[in-house]
Amino acid sequence: MEYIKLLIADDEPVILRGLKKLIFWEQLGFRIVGEANDGTELRDLIRKHEPQLIISDISMPGGSGIEVMTELNEQGYNGKVIFISAFQEFGYARQAIHLGALDYLVKPINKNQLERVVEKAALIIREATDVERNKKMLTYYEKINRTSTIEHQLNRLLDGDMNSIGELSQMGVIAISRFTTVCVLEMDEHADSSRWEERERNLVSFALSNIIRETMDQEPNSGKGLLIQREGLFVILVQHEEKEYPLQLAHDLRQKVHRYLKLSVSCGVGKSMTGIEQAEASYCSALKALKNKYFLGLNQVMRYAEPAAGASKDYRFITELQSDLVKALASQEEERILPVMREMLDQIRIQSGDTRNQAITGVYNAVLAINAELEKFGLEVDIHQNALLDKLSDCQTYADVSLVVEAVLSKIQQHLTGKVSGKERTLLTKVKSYIEENYDSSITLESMASLVYMNPYYFSSFFKKHTGQNFKNYVTEVRMSHALKLLIETDLMVYEIADRVGYNNVRHFSDMFKKKHGKVPQEYRQSFRRHES
Known part of the structure; x- marks a missing residue:
């Protein structure tokens, strides 16, 4: 039960005690929240407790009940007052009624009379409370309905429905302004936030919405903002x-x-348009700007910019960087590994057109290609392809992708360091680098043995021990690899390709190519291009 708050006041303590005991207040729905002995104390208790009913002596030191009630009326007090007095004075009574007093009782107070007046006061107060509560509820539901309608119409507007503009105009939420711009804000996911329960997410979302609305309300002259939540975005x-x-x-x-929530958010700012009719276009550009957080990093504000002239799709440049990275790994040139890796990742990002999925695919294929190249040196590392793809896909930013690739290269480095060491590693690297750079020339077992000051027999054994291949097959593998690239990426004639990879006899080159790839060069090229188209 919700009790009515009652305040009693009289300068005679015996009257106060009598009022408290004369009737069972709580049975009638009242709770005495304070007792005043004079007008000054009465004012203080009214401010402190805001009682709904006051029973006060009309004449007290520190201010009469009439004076106190006059002040209350000026302050907009909505409670009820019952005056008591030791005298039946018509002037007092008339003045009290004029000020809105509920009744005027003469001492000594009769119990039945007091009960009737108090019951009357309770009925009036509860009716007024119910009316006020109903008004508040009606206002609340009207506000909720209006908010819901505005959100519905805004969603239609962002989907390109121009009919929503008329509805929003009638509701008075469209301003006459030079520009319309849509911003989209997204909470950045972190390890902690991924474990949030739905209740925690709702609380954070509520707090974030309040910050956005308060910030917009602080600068009404700068612009008018309308907020909705759409597909997880603000x-x-x-x-x-x-x-x-x-x-x-x-x-x-x-x-x-x-500052207030200790959270990071990313925000995409769309194109500023000259009319509310172009809100959809601004919204789409804001979404595109927000996607850049994968490459630019979290907790950033990103403004939409028109795409620059497309970068040339020179995939051979990425291939060259992969080869440089393989050479740096094989020769243990640690100071070159990270710079070449970063340059390769930058080029993959450019070629992907700043598209997340294409960038992940490009990086994944590059890592596998590097490992395949190392396999030719007999230095491949067992990379779990599915696990690698999962790690790359789970990265929140491209910077995290770089860390994953760096960890893979570090693993490769450790593997290579343990497999080939000291002088033997240096000699093997020297031989392979020479073959890689001179595969278009005449390369023999004898010339390579001479290069590293070994006799041919020992060199052959040394090479097979550390690569798992005999020397002649290895040279053929290198030449066929380069021949395949030229066949796919250029329009050179077959005899020109044969010459560029060290074969004077086209027939011999075609035979070796078919042995490696299952088709003669021209058939392979035609088959590849049909498949591509």
């Missing part, structure tokens, strides 16, 4: 005069979320 439609305002708003929001 979408803000900003109607503004200054073109840079949405960018400033996004930076302000990012800083406040970090």
Whole structure:
């Protein structure tokens, strides 16, 4: 049961004690929250407890009941007052009724009379409370319904439905402004946030929404913002005069979320359009800007920019970087490994058109290609392909992808260091580098043995021990690998390719190519191109 708060006041303690014991207040639905002995104390208790009913002596030191009630009326007090007095004075009674007093009782107070007046007060107070509560509930539900309607119409607008503009205009939420810009804000996922329960997520979402609305309300002259949540994003439609305002708003929001919630958020700022009719276009550009967080990093504000002229799809450049990386790994040139790796990843990002899935695929294929090249040296590492793809796909940013690749290369380095060491590693690297750079020339077992100051027989044994292949087959593998690239990536004639990979006899080259790839060069090229198209 919700009790009515009652305050009693009289300068005679015996009257106060009598009022408290005269009737069973709690049975009538009242709870005495304070007792005042004079007008000054009565004012203090009213401010402290905000009682719904006051029973007060009309004449007290420190301010009469009439004076106190006059002050209450001026302050907008909505409670009820019953006056008591030792005298039946018509002037007092008339003044009290004029000020809105509920009744005027003369001492000594009759129990039955007091009960009737108090029951009357309780009925009036509860009816007024119910009316006020109903008004508040009605206002609340009207606000909820209006908010829901606005969100529905905004979703239609962002989907390109122009009919929503009329509905939003009638609701008075569309401003006359020079620009319309859409910003999209997304909470960055972290290890902790991934373990949040739904209740925690809802609380954070509520807090974030409040920060966005309060920030927009603080600068009403700069622009008008409408907020909705859409597909896990906080979408803000900003109607503004200054073109840079949405960018400033996004930076302000990012800083406040970090300061108050200790969270990082990424924000995409769309193109500023000249009319509300172009809200969908601004929204789409904001989504594109937000996608850049994969490459630019988390906790950033990213403004949409028109794509630059497309980079040339020179995939051979990536292949060359892979070869450079293989050489650096094989020769244990540690100072070159990371710079070449970063250059390769940058080029893969460019060739992917800043598209996350294409970038992951490019990096995955590059790592496998590097390991395949090392296999030709007999230095391959067992890479679990599915595990590698899962790690790359789980990376939140491209910087995390770089760390995964760096860890794979570190593993390869450790493997190579344990497999070939000291002088033998240096000699083997020298031989393989020479073959890689001179495969288009005449290379014999004798010339290579001479290069590293070994006799041919010992060199043959040395080479097979450390690579798992005999020397002649290895040279053929290198030449066929380069021949395959030329066949696929160029329009050179077969005899020109044969010459470029060290074969003077085209027939012999074709035979060796068929032995390796199952088809003669021209058939292979035609088959490959049919498959590609």
